[in-house]
Amino acid sequence: MSDELEAIAQRAVEAALAAGAGDAEAYVQDSVGREIRIFDGEVESLTEAGERGLGVRCWIDHRAGYAYGTELSEEGLGGIARDAVETARIADADEFAAAPSADGAVAPPEIPGLHDPTLAQWTTERKIELAKGIERAAREADERVVGVETAVYADEEQRVAIASSTGLAGAFEATTAYAYLQAIAEAGGDKQTGLGFGMGRSPEGLDEEEIGREAAERAASLLGARKPGSRTCPVVLDPIVAASFVGFIGGTLCADAVQRGRSPFAGRLGDFVASAALTITDHATDPAGLNSSPFDAEGAPRGQTPLIEAGKLAAYLHDSYTARRQQAAGAPGTRTTANASRAGYRSPPSVSTSNLVVAPGAKGFEELLAEAEDGVYVTDVAGLHSGVNPVSGTFSVGATGRLIDAGQLAAPADEFTIASDLQSMLKAITAAASESRWVPFGGSVNAPALLIGEMAVGGS
Amino acid sequence: MAPLIEAELAGRVLQGALQHGGDFAEVFCEERSGLGLAIDESRVERVQRGSERGAGVRVVRGETSYFAHVDGLGESELERAAAAVAAAARGDRREIQALAAAESPPLQEIAVAPAEVPAERKAELLRACDQTARSAGDEVAQVQASYAEGSRRVTVANSEGRFAVDDRTRVRLGVQVVARRNGAVETGFETLGGHRGFELVTEGAAERTAERAARIALTLLDADPAPAGAMPVVVGGGFGGVLFHEMTGHGLEADHVQKGASVYAGKMGEQVAAPDLEAFDDGRLPGEWGTDGIDDEGTPTQRTAVIHEGRITSYLYDLVRARKDGVDSTGNGRRESFRHLPIPRMTNTYIAPGEASPEELISEVERGFYAVSFAGGQVDPTTGDFVFGVSEGYLIEAGKVTKPCRGATLIGNCLEALGRIDGVASDFEMKTGFCGKGGQRVPVGTGQGHVRIGELTVGGTAV
Numbered sequence: 001m002s003d004e005l006e007a008i009a010q011r012a013v014e015a016a017l018a019a020g021a022g023d024a025e026a027y028v029q030d031s032v033g034r035e036i037r038i039f040d041g042e043v044e045s046l047t048e049a050g051e052r053g054l055g056v057r058c059w060i061d062h063r064a065g066y067a068y069g070t071e072l073s074e075e076g077l078g079g080i081a082r083d084a085v086e087t088a089r090i091a092d093a094d095e096f097a098a099a100p101s102a103d104g105a106v107a108p109p110e111i112p113g114l115h116d117p118t119l120a121q122w123t124t125e126r127k128i129e130l131a132k133g134i135e136r137a138a139r140e141a142d143e144r145v146v147g148v149e150t151a152v153y154a155d156e157e158q159r160v161a162i163a164s165s166t167g168l169a170g171a172f173e174a175t176t177a178y179a180y181l182q183a184i185a186e187a188g189g190d191k192q193t194g195l196g197f198g199m200g201r202s203p204e205g206l207d208e209e210e211i212g213r214e215a216a217e218r219a220a221s222l223l224g225a226r227k228p229g230s231r232t233c234p235v236v237l238d239p240i241v242a243a244s245f246v247g248f249i250g251g252t253l254c255a256d257a258v259q260r261g262r263s264p265f266a267g268r269l270g271d272f273v274a275s276a277a278l279t280i281t282d283h284a285t286d287p288a289g290l291n292s293s294p295f296d297a298e299g300a301p302r303g304q305t306p307l308i309e310a311g312k313l314a315a316y317l318h319d320s321y322t323a324r325r326q327q328a329a330g331a332p333g334t335r336t337t338a339n340a341s342r343a344g345y346r347s348p349p350s351v352s353t354s355n356l357v358v359a360p361g362a363k364g365f366e367e368l369l370a371e372a373e374d375g376v377y378v379t380d381v382a383g384l385h386s387g388v389n390p391v392s393g394t395f396s397v398g399a400t401g402r403l404i405d406a407g408q409l410a411a412p413a414d415e416f417t418i419a420s421d422l423q424s425m426l427k428a429i430t431a432a433a434s435e436s437r438w439v440p441f442g443g444s445v446n447a448p449a450l451l452i453g454e455m456a457v458g459g460s
Numbered sequence: 461m462a463p464l465i466e467a468e469l470a471g472r473v474l475q476g477a478l479q480h481g482g483d484f485a486e487v488f489c490e491e492r493s494g495l496g497l498a499i500d501e502s503r504v505e506r507v508q509r510g511s512e513r514g515a516g517v518r519v520v521r522g523e524t525s526y527f528a529h530v531d532g533l534g535e536s537e538l539e540r541a542a543a544a545v546a547a548a549a550r551g552d553r554r555e556i557q558a559l560a561a562a563e564s565p566p567l568q569e570i571a572v573a574p575a576e577v578p579a580e581r582k583a584e585l586l587r588a589c590d591q592t593a594r595s596a597g598d599e600v601a602q603v604q605a606s607y608a609e610g611s612r613r614v615t616v617a618n619s620e621g622r623f624a625v626d627d628r629t630r631v632r633l634g635v636q637v638v639a640r641r642n643g644a645v646e647t648g649f650e651t652l653g654g655h656r657g658f659e660l661v662t663e664g665a666a667e668r669t670a671e672r673a674a675r676i677a678l679t680l681l682d683a684d685p686a687p688a689g690a691m692p693v694v695v696g697g698g699f700g701g702v703l704f705h706e707m708t709g710h711g712l713e714a715d716h717v718q719k720g721a722s723v724y725a726g727k728m729g730e731q732v733a734a735p736d737l738e739a740f741d742d743g744r745l746p747g748e749w750g751t752d753g754i755d756d757e758g759t760p761t762q763r764t765a766v767i768h769e770g771r772i773t774s775y776l777y778d779l780v781r782a783r784k785d786g787v788d789s790t791g792n793g794r795r796e797s798f799r800h801l802p803i804p805r806m807t808n809t810y811i812a813p814g815e816a817s818p819e820e821l822i823s824e825v826e827r828g829f830y831a832v833s834f835a836g837g838q839v840d841p842t843t844g845d846f847v848f849g850v851s852e853g854y855l856i857e858a859g860k861v862t863k864p865c866r867g868a869t870l871i872g873n874c875l876e877a878l879g880r881i882d883g884v885a886s887d888f889e890m891k892t893g894f895c896g897k898g899g900q901r902v903p904v905g906t907g908q909g910h911v912r913i914g915e916l917t918v919g920g921t922a923v
Contacts, residue, residue: 039523039719042522042523042524043524044523044524044525045524045525045526045527045801046524046525046526046527046548047527047528047529047801048527048528048529048544048545048548049528049529049799050528050529050530050531051529051531051799052531053512053531064505064507065507065508066506066507066508066509067508067509067510068508068509068510068511069510069511069512070511070512070513070514070531070532071511071513071532079511083509083510083511084509086509086579087495087497087507087508087509087579088507090497090504090507090579090580090582090583091497091503091504091505091506091507092503092504092505092583094503094505097505124548146720147719147720147721149716149719149721149842150719182721182842184720184721184842191723191842191843192843193840193842193843227917230688230689260500260501260602261601261602261638262602262638264645346510348506348508382838382840382845382846382847383836383837383838383847383848383849383869388849389645389646389647389866389867391638391645391647392644392645392646392647392866394866394867395867396686396849396867396868396869396919397847397849397869397919398838398845398846398847398869398871398919400845414843414845415845415871415872415873415917416871416917416919417688417847417869417871417917417919418919419688419867419869419919421867456688458688458689458869458871458917458918458919459917460689460690460917
């Protein structure tokens with residue numbers, strides 16, 4: 001199968017060159033997936049998804065173009081290749097736009113477990129039982145859980161192949177499986193919702209009891225929530241919320257944003273941009289990270305890049321374009337960090353984080369609360385992408401969670417905002433908790449709870 | 461337009477899908493293509509073209525939907541999808557209704573088909589946006605603009621005899637401007653889009669969009685941190701309508717309602733707003749961004765009064781949810797593409813214009829907040845809690861709009877906020893947006909005149 005995809009990629013490259021491209025790169029993706037939605041103990045929908053497509057990027061005298069399509073016959077490939085060449089002719093020349101070179105490329109790393117064969121052993125019936133089990137677990141975990149708004153199980157087996165006129169070629173296979181649900185809890189006229197989720201390379205790795213219980217606990221713990229008073233105080237972010245913010249920060253450390261003057265961290269390489277409690281690494285080869293792969297979206301072998309080391313900004317993330325641009329801007333040693341990513345065959349590669357790993361600290365979660373003493377514990381934020389200005393770094397987002405009173409979790413709180421700017425928030429991180437978890441928000445992030453010394457809380 | 465598949469083949473696919481039983485079967489065929497390009501650092505880049513063809517086949521039995529999708533519209537692909545669905549579905553067999561000639565709704569008027577306009581002309585349009593925005597002031601530091609056109613030809617056939625086609629053309633322009641002064645960095649964003657042809661963005665329309673984005677960014681350079689606390693809020697017309705979209709529209713979608721996951725469940729006919737408030741979802745508004753001839757289940761789109769005299773008068777239905785409630789679909793069964801199941805979605809949702817002028821609404825506020833436009837918003841339909849990021853906001857002091865504010869968020873609860881709307885102005889405008897739900901992104905129109913909410917929480921950094 002992968003051989004077949006590689007052959008399609010090679011033929012697409014040849015078609016693009018024949019259509020007039022100076023250089024060309026082709027990316028073929030084939031995936032088979034299943035999604036099961038459960039409501040009220042019954043299957044609400046069962047989807048069998050098959051998807052196969054091709055994306056061709058080409059370059060003509062430093063002009064780049066891109067085209068994609070689903071028709072993979074010889075004629076179809078030819079049409080996509082011609083479209084790619086046409087788009088390149090419309091683009092303006094950019095001296096740094098060029099095909100990634102295969103020179104000096106090392107063999108991509110082996111990532112054990114990226115493709116989990118146990119996925120194929122699960123029948124649809126067994127997956128339905130798993131999804132129903134998650135919903136049941138939530139209902140049984142707390143008597144105040146009155147319903148579940150859809151429990152979802154989904155998996156995918158994906159094959160990817162890439163080829164280029166500069167000699168890059170490769171293919172890999174990966175599986176993913178995840179499940180989530182939104183539990184609804186009700187008491188005393190108040191209604192709250194809570195999310196539970198799990199992810200892995202196969203349904204083997206999903207714990208239905210744990211996923212259901214988390215949703216129930218999150219929903220029930222918010223019952224009776226009130227708007228807290230407006231003030232400035234210590235804030236503890238739970239791992240899910242911490243991951244969302246870290247993912248956002250990762251985006252501002254992508255060289256594309258930095259070079260185009262759209263990052264609050266531009267020109268800060270080597271500076272202490274965060275407190276010493278914060279260390280973040282982009283880790284593209286951890287099998288547990290859902291965005292791991294042997295090579296990136298333009299064929300460069302993946303690895304690890306320390307981004308923030310004990311508060312110091314250690315690197316920006318690059319693809320071949322931004323690395324070339326940085327070389328010309330006085331940093332001749334810059335190389336791609338293999339962070340070219342794509343959302344699928346429909347989008348050309350662009351710089352993005354792979355999996356971000358936040359180093360855990362020494363203190364337990366209880367110690368973090370004790371240190372906060374009097375503040376707010378945030379378990380959910382809403383509106384991160386409309387509430388943060390990625391250029392200036394200022395943000396104000398909606399939040400829910402619990403009050404922290406005398407170092408202990410106290411009354412639930414909702415309908416409030418937390419506001420600051422990314423730069424001040426990073427400096428104000430006082431501690432990272434000792435336990436982390438993988439979170440599929442903000443990309444793919446492994447994060448512990450974080451204590452922020454001071455933040456503006458907007459409520460009543 | 462001619463259907464993407466013949467009635468005879470559609471009939472066979474439906475038969476195949478129902479071979480092991482089921483109450484309802486449907487085949488949705490789609491051919492989509494698009495062109496996108498952007499300008500950044502005054503350079504035209506990210507030019508891309510794409511085209512996809514495929515089909516989704518669905519069988520509904522009781523409360524369960526079985527769905528499979530394939531790339532391609534050949535006989536073998538369609539039969540493969542039908543077989544995959546039939547393998548999962550079981551139940552009593554239903555006979556399918558014969559398909560007559562495909563119905564074709566009146567199409568939107570497209571004066572200039574975008575695909576007929578040379579791509580170089582679109583690159584020039586972006587260069588004009590770039591120059592216009594840059595000449596708006598010395599403090600304009602960056603300009604990004606993007607142009608996108610898309611075509612979706614769809615054909616839907618179902619076992620109840622529905623056979624319909626639609627041909628949709630959309631054009632959208634977005635301009636983002638960054639202005640800098642000393643340490644301050646502010647952005648302004650403006651869009652222009654519709655179910656229209658290339659004529660939408662010509663004759664200075666693109667340049668005016670760029671100019672407005674630049675003006676927002678430049679104005680915000682003088683901004684102070686936004687206030688925090690509860691106060692009266694006047695929401696701007698046009699994209700201000702995203703507030704109504706989030707706080708009411710989503711809660712009226714019948715899937716949320718039927719699951720009890722909506723604060724509007726069980727409230728049909730109840731007074732939820734002031735008696736002069738009227739609101740609609742209208743999939744037929746000529747040329748608007750959320751307009752289609754039929755929805756993605758083949759039901760003709762319609763104008764649905766969702767709030768009349770302050771009372772809830774209708775939920776928004778697709779076929780499956782309508783059948784459950786024993787009503788007709790309101791033409792709101794939409795999907796992102798042939799790879800998605802249709803679910804109840806808004807089309808163009810708006811609060812109807814009122815009597816007051818925007819100035820009158822503002823003049824009655826002693827101290828409050830004026831949210832002209834939003835960067836986006838989010839709502840939990842179950843609890844009704846919502847949050848909005850304000851992209852352009854001002855302080856209102858003694859009945860006058862005074863200082864611009866940065867970093868404001870509006871948060872509140874749907875029913876409370878809806879009940880507190882105490883004024884709607886007569887200036888009416890529709891704007892474009894993309895709405896995400898269940899992993900599906902569809903174009904929606906939002907609109908209103910200026911609206912005043914008696915009290916809402918503003919979350920800012922100035923405590």
